Amino acid sequence: MDYKELADKIFPNAKEITYYEEKYKKRDLPEGAIVTRYAPSPTGFVHLGSLYQVVIAKKVAKQTNGVFFLRIEDTDQKREVENGVTGILQSLKDFGLEPDEGMTDEIHEKGNYGPYKQSLRKDIYEAYAKYLLEQGKAYPCFATPEELEEMRQKQEAAKIRPGYYGVWAKYRNLSVEEAAEKIDKGESYIIRLKSPGREDRKIKHHDLIKGNVDFPENDQDIVLIKADGLPTYHFAHAVDDHLMGTTHVIRGDEWLSSVPLHLQLFQMLGFKAPKYAHIAPIMKEEDGGKRKLSKRKDPEAAVSYYTEMGIPKEAVIEYLLNIANSNFEAWRKQNPDASLDDFELQLNKMSVSGALFDIVKILDIAKTVISKYTAEHIYEEAYRWAENYDEELKNLLQDKAYALKVFGIERGNVKPRKDISKWSDVKENIEYMYDSEFFGRKIEYPYQKIADPEKVKEILQKYIQNYYVPEDDKQTWFDKIKDLAEETGFAREVKEWKKEPEKWPGHVGDVSTVIRVALTGRTNTPDMYEIMQVLGKESVIKRLEKAQEFLK
RNA sequence: GGCCCCGUGGUCAAGCGGUUAAGACAUCGCCCUUUCACGGCGGAGACAUGGGUUCGAUUCCCGUCGGGGUCACCA
Numbered sequence: 001m002d003y004k005e006l007a008d009k010i011f012p013n014a015k016e017i018t019y020y021e022e023k024y025k026k027r028d029l030p031e032g033a034i035v036t037r038y039a040p041s042p043t044g045f046v047h048l049g050s051l052y053q054v055v056i057a058k059k060v061a062k063q064t065n066g067v068f069f070l071r072i073e074d075t076d077q078k079r080e081v082e083n084g085v086t087g088i089l090q091s092l093k094d095f096g097l098e099p100d101e102g103m104t105d106e107i108h109e110k111g112n113y114g115p116y117k118q119s120l121r122k123d124i125y126e127a128y129a130k131y132l133l134e135q136g137k138a139y140p141c142f143a144t145p146e147e148l149e150e151m152r153q154k155q156e157a158a159k160i161r162p163g164y165y166g167v168w169a170k171y172r173n174l175s176v177e178e179a180a181e182k183i184d185k186g187e188s189y190i191i192r193l194k195s196p197g198r199e200d201r202k203i204k205h206h207d208l209i210k211g212n213v214d215f216p217e218n219d220q221d222i223v224l225i226k227a228d229g230l231p232t233y234h235f236a237h238a239v240d241d242h243l244m245g246t247t248h249v250i251r252g253d254e255w256l257s258s259v260p261l262h263l264q265l266f267q268m269l270g271f272k273a274p275k276y277a278h279i280a281p282i283m284k285e286e287d288g289g290k291r292k293l294s295k296r297k298d299p300e301a302a303v304s305y306y307t308e309m310g311i312p313k314e315a316v317i318e319y320l321l322n323i324a325n326s327n328f329e330a331w332r333k334q335n336p337d338a339s340l341d342d343f344e345l346q347l348n349k350m351s352v353s354g355a356l357f358d359i360v361k362i363l364d365i366a367k368t369v370i371s372k373y374t375a376e377h378i379y380e381e382a383y384r385w386a387e388n389y390d391e392e393l394k395n396l397l398q399d400k401a402y403a404l405k406v407f408g409i410e411r412g413n414v415k416p417r418k419d420i421s422k423w424s425d426v427k428e429n430i431e432y433m434y435d436s437e438f439f440g441r442k443i444e445y446p447y448q449k450i451a452d453p454e455k456v457k458e459i460l461q462k463y464i465q466n467y468y469v470p471e472d473d474k475q476t477w478f479d480k481i482k483d484l485a486e487e488t489g490f491a492r493e494v495k496e497w498k499k500e501p502e503k504w505p506g507h508v509g510d511v512s513t514v515i516r517v518a519l520t521g522r523t524n525t526p527d528m529y530e531i532m533q534v535l536g537k538e539s540v541i542k543r544l545e546k547a548q549e550f551l552k
Numbered sequence: 553g554g555c556c557c558c559g560u561g562g563u564c565a566a567g568c569g570g571u572u573a574a575g576a577c578a579u580c581g582c583c584c585u586u587u588c589a590c591g592g593c594g595g596a597g598a599c600a601u602g603g604g605u606u607c608g609a610u611u612c613c614c615g616u617c618g619g620g621g622u623c624a625c626c627a
């Protein structure tokens with residue numbers, strides 16, 4: 001009996017690998033085109049770190065007119081979540097990062113290199129496992145989990161490197177006859193790689209991000225096909241990325257230490273190895289230390305968090321690009337209005353170590369991004385967000401024409417207002433502009449320097465009677481408030497007051513604060529002239545009268 | 553513990569043997585002829601540490617310390 005017969009015994013129905021090699025032709029792409037992929041488990045959950053990888057992978061592919069595809073790695077049934085693929089697809093869509101190929105929903109897919117779901121590729125993995133078996137490069141291993149556990153404990157106790165390798169690889173040198181006999185007896189087994197590696201030899205690897213890294217060769221006889229008949233990540237990675245024509249594997253750096261194994265696998269399979277780019281994780285500070293952003297502990301680890309908060313997708317991506325390439329910031333300064341697509345990302349400029357996640361920075365970016373939107377765009381985005389997450393805001397926004405006026409305050413000019421960094425800020429930001437809201441709840445009047453009820457009332461009264469003319473232009477309106485200040489005993493210019501503060505109890509700014517508070521219930525608002533224009537005469541008068549009433 | 557990677561202000565980071573050690577966010581102050589948000593100007597704030605190599609080290613080498621990753625029939 002020889003390897004070939006043993007292989008036939010194990011995988012009697014597997015096809016020759018030439019079948020697959022011919023079926024999946026080399027991709028016809030322009031010179032230098034890069035093929036990348038995102039290969040998550042179908043957990044339905046997309047981590048910020050994954051989104052980061054996707055942004056990079058897709059960008060690199062697009063830059064070179066290549067392909068970015070989605071492959072679902074569902075070889076571990078324990079990880080599977082119902083509708084997991086849908087959740088992932090939705091997240092990618094939320095950020096405009098749809099793949100060119102791969103799954104399009106739970107069961108459908110597009111592209112010529114499928115199936116794009118690993119559980120559907122079983123026969124393919126078997127063909128390649130058989131191929132290795134035939135050459136004696138893989139073998140059936142009959143060790144039970146208990147046996148393995150016992151071995152590991154021995155190794156630990158003796159303080160030697162744990163694992164299934166060398167003399168510990170008990171079934172490695174079983175003769176084909178012995179193996180066949182065990183199989184005939186019905187003993188369960190898995191398929192292991194017969195690693196030719198030696199731990200005392202080094203391999204050199206050039207990582208596109210990490211640079212040159214030396215590792216000991218892999219000498220572990222790792223599992224290729226598990227007891228459930230599905231491949232392990234490593235084996236599937238080699239087979240799939242070869243067949244699917246991946247040129248650049250862009251993944252988290254937790255995989256860096258598997259590179260020797262993966263390179264070995266590609267070599268034994270006779271495949272050309274892809275280039276690797278290992279991305280450092282996004283970290284979070286905790287108790288002075290750093291740790292990876294955690295799915296369990298940190299809500300901001302889930303990409304859905306940002307859509308829920310209403311942070312625009314461009315802002316999240318821009319932040320990620322900021323972390324990815326430090327020259328992005330300079331580029332953005334040079335090209336404030338350019339599309340993100342125009343930025344050329346360089347893998348070799350990526351940071352080797354993980355950056356601490358900075359929500360403040362992301363919000364700052366979002367603020368700038370939103371400030372460039374038109375009122376119309378803001379309306380649409382805020383409305384779409386409100387539909388899903390905020391019923392009250394949705395109701396406020398029903399009157400589109402009015403909402404557009406509100407959003408148009410101090411917008412569309414050279415120095416647009418920067419006060420919204422996420423859609424969830426909007427309600428708080430605009431609610432006082434609506435009479436229904438304003439009068440609908442208990443109004444607080446936080447008067448500042450001028451708080452004496454009589455004085456406040458006097459200012460308000462005189463303003464309505466002698467100065468308020470809705471048709472006034474801004475300058476006239478402004479001058480009238482100065483007149484009002486003077487009439488009620490305050491300095492008409494702030495500068496004059498600053499020179500001689502003892503001369504008046506306050507200045508025009510203090511007077512206008514009274515009006516502002518009466519009008520809006522707030523001390524800080526956007527330009528008051530514009531607010532009054534938007535509110536309109538009726539509302540302004542009503543509000544000013546209500547404020548006086550309140551003082552009785 | 554073995555193996556691998558990393559260590560510049562609070563954070564993200566330029567820097568590649570000789571620099572007043574950039575910039576951004578955050579922070580503080582002043583200005584922007586009324587607040588706030590912007591914007592402008594300015595301030596404070598860093599090369600983990602000990603040895604080498606060198607005329608000269610943030611930069612090169614070694615140790616120490618610190619941080620991270622990885623050692624599954626999980627990905």
